[in-house]
Amino acid sequence: MSFSSRALPRAARAGLGAAALALIQGLLPAAAQAQTTTLKIGYATAKDSHYGVGSTVFCDEVEKNTQGRYKCQHFANSALGGEREQIEAIQLGTLDLLNTSTGPVGNFVPEMRIVDLPFLFRDYAHARKVMDGPIGQGMLAQFPKHGIIALAWTENGFRQMTNSKRDIVKPGDAAGLKMRTMENKVHMEGYRTFGILPTPMAFPELFGALQQGTVDGQENPVPVILSAKFAQVQKYMSLTNHVYSPALLLMSPRSWNKLSDADKQVFLAAARSGAAAQRKKVNDDEENGIAQLEQAGMKVTRNVDGAAFREAIKPAYANYAKEFGADNIKRIQDVQ
Numbered sequence: 001m002s003f004s005s006r007a008l009p010r011a012a013r014a015g016l017g018a019a020a021l022a023l024i025q026g027l028l029p030a031a032a033q034a035q036t037t038t039l040k041i042g043y044a045t046a047k048d049s050h051y052g053v054g055s056t057v058f059c060d061e062v063e064k065n066t067q068g069r070y071k072c073q074h075f076a077n078s079a080l081g082g083e084r085e086q087i088e089a090i091q092l093g094t095l096d097l098l099n100t101s102t103g104p105v106g107n108f109v110p111e112m113r114i115v116d117l118p119f120l121f122r123d124y125a126h127a128r129k130v131m132d133g134p135i136g137q138g139m140l141a142q143f144p145k146h147g148i149i150a151l152a153w154t155e156n157g158f159r160q161m162t163n164s165k166r167d168i169v170k171p172g173d174a175a176g177l178k179m180r181t182m183e184n185k186v187h188m189e190g191y192r193t194f195g196i197l198p199t200p201m202a203f204p205e206l207f208g209a210l211q212q213g214t215v216d217g218q219e220n221p222v223p224v225i226l227s228a229k230f231a232q233v234q235k236y237m238s239l240t241n242h243v244y245s246p247a248l249l250l251m252s253p254r255s256w257n258k259l260s261d262a263d264k265q266v267f268l269a270a271a272r273s274g275a276a277a278q279r280k281k282v283n284d285d286e287e288n289g290i291a292q293l294e295q296a297g298m299k300v301t302r303n304v305d306g307a308a309f310r311e312a313i314k315p316a317y318a319n320y321a322k323e324f325g326a327d328n329i330k331r332i333q334d335v336q
Contacts, residue, residue: 035069036068036069036070036071037069037070037071037258038070038071038072038073039070039071039072039073039096039097039255040072040073040075040080040095040096040097041055041058041059041072041073041074041075041096041097041098041099042075042076042078042079042080042086042089042095042097042098042099043055043074043075043076043098043099043100044077044078044082044083044100044101044203044204045076045077045223045224045227045228046076046077046227046228047074047076047077048227049076049223049224049226049227049281050155050156050157050223050227050278050281050282050285051076051099051154051156051247051278052074052076053277053278053280053281054099054154054155054249054274054275054277054278054281055072055074055097055099055249055274056074056274056277057270057273057274057276057277057278058072058099058249058270058271058273058274059071059072059074059270059274061266061269061270061273061274062266062267062270065266065269065270066263066266069263070263072097078202078203078204080095081202081204082104082202082203082204082205083098083100083101083103083104083182083202083203084104084107084183084202085202086098086100087100087104087105087107087108087148087250089252090148090250090251090252091108091146091147091148091252092252093252093253093254093255094252095252096251096252096255097249097250097251097252097255098248098249098250098251099154099247099248099249099250099274099278100247100248100250101156101182101245101246101247102115102116102156102245102246102247102248103116103182103183103184103187103245104182104183104184105248106184106185106186107183107184108146108147108148109142109143109146109148111139111142112139112142113184113185113186113323113324114186114324114328114329114332115139115244115246115332116184116186116187116243116245117186117190117243117317117320117324117329118187118190118191118242118243118309118313118316119242119243119306119309119310119313120243120244120329120332120333121244121332124158124244124283126335126336127244127246128155128279129335129336130332130335131153131246132153133335135331135332135335136153140152140153143250144253147253148250148251148252148253149250149251149252149253149256150248150249150250150251151249151250151251151267151268151271152248152249152268152271152272152274152275153246153247153248153275154246154247154248154249154274154275154278154279155245155246155247155275155278155279155282156220156221156223156224156245156246156247156282157221157222157223157224157244157245157282157285157286158221158241158242158243158244158245159219159220159221159240159241159242159243159244159245160219160220160221160222160225160237160238160239160240160241160242161174161179161217161218161219161237161238161240161242162217162218162219162220162225162230162234162236162237162238162298163177163179163216163217163218163234163235163236164210164213164216164217164233164234164235164236165177165216165217165235165236166236167236167238167299167301168236168238168240168301168304169238169301169303169304169305170304170305170308170309171193171194171195171308171309171312172195174194174195174196175194175195175196176195176197177195177196177197177216177217178197178199178215178216178217179191179196179197179198179199179215179216179217179218179219180199180200180201180206180209180210180215180217180218180219181198181199181200181201181218181219182200182203183200183202184200186320187243188200189316189319189320190242190243190313190316191219192316193312193313193314193315193316194309194312194313199215201215206218206228207228207229207230207233210230210233210234211232211233217234217236218230218234219240219242219243220245221245221282221286222285222286222289222290222293223281223282223285223286223289225237225289225293226285226289226292226293231293231296231297231298232296234298235297235298235299236298236299236301237293237298237299237300237301238300238301238304239290239300239301239302239304240304240306240309241304241306242309247278249271249274249275251267317329
């Protein structure tokens with residue numbers, strides 16, 4: 001609560017010396033400053049990446065529309081740990097906000113695993129329509145029972161394969177490659193049908209592992225490959241588009257529950273603005289980033305045999321149907 005020396009009775013003010021009045025007036029900026037709550041937001045990539053862009057727009061909107069009562073402190077480049085560790089921190093309430101890929105989220109919210117199925121989405125228009133429609137919004141409503149608030153779907157992008165050994169045009173070309181994956185059993189099961197040897201590893205460890213040859217390759221969207229400078233440690237990239245990788249802006253229930261109802265609406269609207277900015281950055285990076293990676297020395301394979309990959313993954317889809325329900329998979333595939 002702010003106060004002013006004018007609020008004191010006149011007699012009391014008369015009895016105060018100049019030094020005491022100066023002390024009271026000097027407290028006024030500190031009192032105002034105490035009304036600002038600084039929230040910590042984490043993400044795995046650099047601040048100029050798609051995650052950073054989306055997070056910055058979100059935070060700017062929150063600060064503007066709460067008249068500076070809330071602002072963010074950014075922790076980019078996995079400064080607070082890998083995504084799995086940061087999701088745990090969200091649940092514990094030691095981290096306020098997180099912009100994360102869905103890869104590790106299924107370990108905390110099992111209902112989310114279905115969106116990580118390889119070749120589930122046709123293109124960006126299809127994926128975004130699912131995320132923004134009843135299916136995606138229904139998924140966001142599942143988070144609170146798992147101790148997490150999901151503010152909005154952001155975006156990571158369609159995942160591509162990179163490696164240090166050879167071109168990948170068909171599944172057989174990937175056979176035998178030791179490839180870093182996220183801690184995501186849906187991904188790992190699918191990739192095994194291509195003959196890949198999945199090697200789960202936290203993202204902060206990945207660049208060093210590629211540099212040292214601990215793993216042959218990795219798979220991530222172009223914006224991540226670009227911002228992480230993987231062209232320095234990977235020779236080949238194949239535009240496989242094998243998984244659409246959504247992302248999420250998450251908030252700790254501990255922080256969310258402190259917000260007024262009006263401020264909750266501000267945070268939700270800001271999250272939608274951040275998501276739109278993040279998607280635009282993904283679009284821009286995909287349009288310009290492949291050429292940048294080629295200029296950095298990567299050999300990019302565009303003529304990937306997508307039909308052969310879809311055929312190879314059919315055995316995994318038989319298991320996916322048992323786990324997630326064939327009707328639920330079809331419901332997503334059928335969105336036009």
